[in-house]
Amino acid sequence: MSVPRQLEFFVDPSRCIGCQSCVQACSECDTHKGESMIHLEYVDRGQSVQTVPMVCMHCEQPTCAEVCPADAIKRTGDGVVQSARKPRCIACGNCVMACPFGVPELYIDRQIMMKCDMCYDRTSVGKKPMCATVCPSQALFFGTRAEIDALRPQSTPTNRFRFGSQTITTRVNVMVPRSKSPPLMLDVTAAMDERPENRNVRLNVVGNSPSTIEPMLDPFAEVEV
């Protein structure tokens, strides 16, 4: 069994609303029962509600596998980087520290590393991964290129990432603006000093003149305390 070539994972973190559905769904996956492998990360919790759902990107040359002293991580022919082979992993944590996307997790009590394996029990029979099945904003989308092209006229997938001098190519795609052609390479380390945008919730229901906005400043002004 293997994941059909035409089925791909498309991630768009900017659509994520932080609802935790994927986290719950992930823990129901049969290959790592009861444990959620997806990281739903707050980018800067004190400042912003921005969240990132982080799944394994399934690198073509997986750093996690290469730094594993036990040779426990294997990539199958369909491009999926499998979780650690159970008799081999010695729970050293190298993969956890080395993964450029911060994906693997270590379970010291059981002496095993587990990570997102794209719900191999599901995707290898043509189903969507658990997280993509439940994501209400479709920040996590699993399907064909034709489907994503039709759904997202403004964006286009890329699977190349830059970390300093290192370029990493992955099986999983991230959506980037379509206007910028040729297809972009996402420079992750360039965002070192980036801060989340404060989301400016303006419904434009009222006019822009300061006098009308003024009373709106404290939405709870009329609430008795």
Place this chain on the structure above:
Amino acid sequence: MTTALLAVLIVAGSRNLAHFDAALVGYTFATLFATFGITYRYAMWLERPPTRMYWRRGWQFFLSPRELPRNLVTATKRAVVEFAGNRFIFRRGVLRGLTHWLIMWGCLVAAAITFPLVWGWIHFETVPGDIESYRTFVFGVAGGEFPVDSFMAFVIFHGLVWASFLVIAGVMLAFRRRMIDHGAAAVQQFGEDILPLILLLAISVTGLMLTVSYTWMKGYAYSFLAILHALTVIFTLLWLPFGKLFHVFQRPAQLGVSFYKEAAARGEQAHCRRCDAPYAGAVMVRDLVTVERELGFRYELEGRAEHYQQICPRCRRAMFGLAQASLWTGHTASSED
């Protein structure tokens, strides 16, 4: 070299092959080949940069003079609890723990009985003048004596039967899990996961059939069964270095790694260059940078950090989100190729 050593020991242990059982010559050569194969595979494995690094560090921290006494105690404790008792596998699931414990001890008992016999290190002789007693010879030196029809004799001569029962029970449990567990079923591969179970089962079943044949069936088809049993064992021995069962030899690394990690945890901690939180032992981060360079990765950075390894996993995930979001808000966390 290990193979030569084993060959020498076989000759010495069997008193110049005097007590070497010629019927077992096939087994002997298979064990010699397996020894060679396992040593070779182990050496290849140690060639990998991360393995070499961890091997060196494991021993270095284990043998550090100040810690050695305590490490010896910890190592013994872990060998008993984690290795002999399989505690960490029981934590993955009680049935999984039991499965492995049965297979492991079945194989260990069987190996402890057969290898010394095959290599002529142990043999039994009737005590001169007392055909009702056996005398054990270890490396050609006389050991204890016991009566032929004692409980002791029953236990010892049927040791392989008990071992087979353990293995068969364990293998059945393993097959059960592989059939009803969707997760295991999705990722298992025939050569890697099913074949070892079939081999262990084949060895145990053909072995038991031998016993049945000579105990109750007057040796019916004994020589055919003996050949069949020999083939399963020899094939398994030859396959040992390549397949899943290699973990038996590789697994002690688990101990080495634990000493390395504990030493790293006691030492200086690396603080993330982005959020300043401690996230790993500084020595582990430095070693990983070395290993990544040896492997040809180029995670070198400029600015806040010299290497991407100095950024904690949490910040890596945050940066991934920020980099993608910035494309939409017009910042420039992207590069054209």
